[in-house]
Amino acid sequence: MDGSDIVDGTLEASGVLVGAEETDMSEKRPLAADGSDAGSTSNTHKSEKTPARKLGGNFVLALALRRMLKSPAPTLDHIIRFLSSGSGHDKLWMITQYFTKIVVWLYAKRGYKSASERVRILSNLVADYRIMIRLTGLVPMSQFIRYGEQFPAPTPLLQWLNRVMNLSLVCYYPLEHIYWLGAHRIIPLADNLVETSGYWSCRFWAAWVALQFVHLGEEYRVIKNRRQQIFTQGKSDAIKMQQELDAIDAEKRSWNIQLLINACYFPLTLHWSTRGSTFPDVAVGACGTVAALAQAYNVWKATA
Incomplete structure (x- = not known):
């Protein structure tokens, strides 16, 4: 037998083996209507397409997480700056x-009495906490x-108003400290003295708020005069x-917010x-919420 016979014999043997294998497997799997191997196709889809979908979904999720974690987050940074400031934390x-x-x-x-009482406890705790953190208020x-x-200040009236208002706060803080320390039995004080300290601290605060209306009135006059001067001077630029x-308009918007806060x-x-x-x-809750939101807005802009 020459070389060609050996090659032909090898091919024939290979063909027989392949044919026998296919025949043997065809007896174990049903054929599709067009004669194709339905079981083989189904298994192929299950073994290839399902993991591919899972892999694709995981890849998209991983890509989204990577982009979210590695990309800049200016809003989150702004929130952190807001909460890190003393004013933002308090607001x-x-x-x-x-x-x-x-x-x-x-x-x-x-009629939700139990839930109402729980929320009331939270409100009182937060109010008590805010008084506590003001124990260092005289330092700033x-x-x-x-x-x-x-x-x-730009006018003598504003300067004197600032001094009187500062004096009212200098009186307000120690009285509030006495009230809080006495109410918690940290310092031994009679109940009537604790109560009186609380009322008088709020009265000095009320004096500050009343003077703030006068202060805002003088500020409005200054803003109005500055605007008139700009138009009367007739600048060429x-x-x-x-x-x-634009700067005056920004001051006017700030003035409006301060008026709202003081009115609350x-x-x-x-x-x-x-x-x-x-x-x-x-x-009390409605007025306080509006004042708090307005002040928080100011702090949010200041920490931008």
């Missing part, structure tokens, strides 16, 4: 303190007073003139300064 708890009073009223109105207050003397007007504080200070006040607690 978060202030919103909680006053908004929960509204929730208490809603729960009580609908002293710095604010020094700053006001080093950089005087239109761009610079527009920039000055005014009934609260009168309520806490008066023995036997009948001002409803839900109204």
Whole structure:
């Protein structure tokens, strides 16, 4: 047998083996209508396509997580700056303190007494915490007073108003400290003295709020005069003139927010300064929530 016979014999042997294997497997698997091996196709799809879908889904999820974790998060950074500031931290708890009073009223109105009492406890705890963190309030207050003397207000009236308002806060803080320390039995004080300290601290705060209305009135006059001066001077540089007007508009918007905050504080200070006040607690919550949101907005802009 020559070489070609060996090759032909080998091919024939291979063909027989392949044919025998296919025949043997065809007896174990049904054929599809077109004669194809349905079982083989089905198994192939199960073994290949299902893991591919899972792999594709996991890949998309991993890619999304990677992009989320590695990409910049300016909003999250802003939230952290807001909460890291002393004012932002306090405003978060202030919103909680006053908004929960509204929730208490809603729960009580609908007959959810147990839930109402639990939320009331939370509101009282937050209020107590906010008083506690003001125990160091005189420290930044002293710095604010020094700053006001080093950089005087634009008018003599505003400067004197700042001094009187600062004096009212200097009286307010120690009285509130006495109230809190006495109420928690940290220092031994008679109950009537603790109560009196609380009322008088709020009265000094009420004096500050009343003076703030006068302060805002003088600020409005200054802003109005500055706007009139810009138009009467008739500057040739239109761009610079527009920039000055934009700055005044920004001050006016800030003035509007301060007026809103003070208007919300005014009934609260009168309520806490008066023995036997009948001002409803839900109204306290509403006024406090609006004031807290407005102040939080200012802090949010300042930490941008």
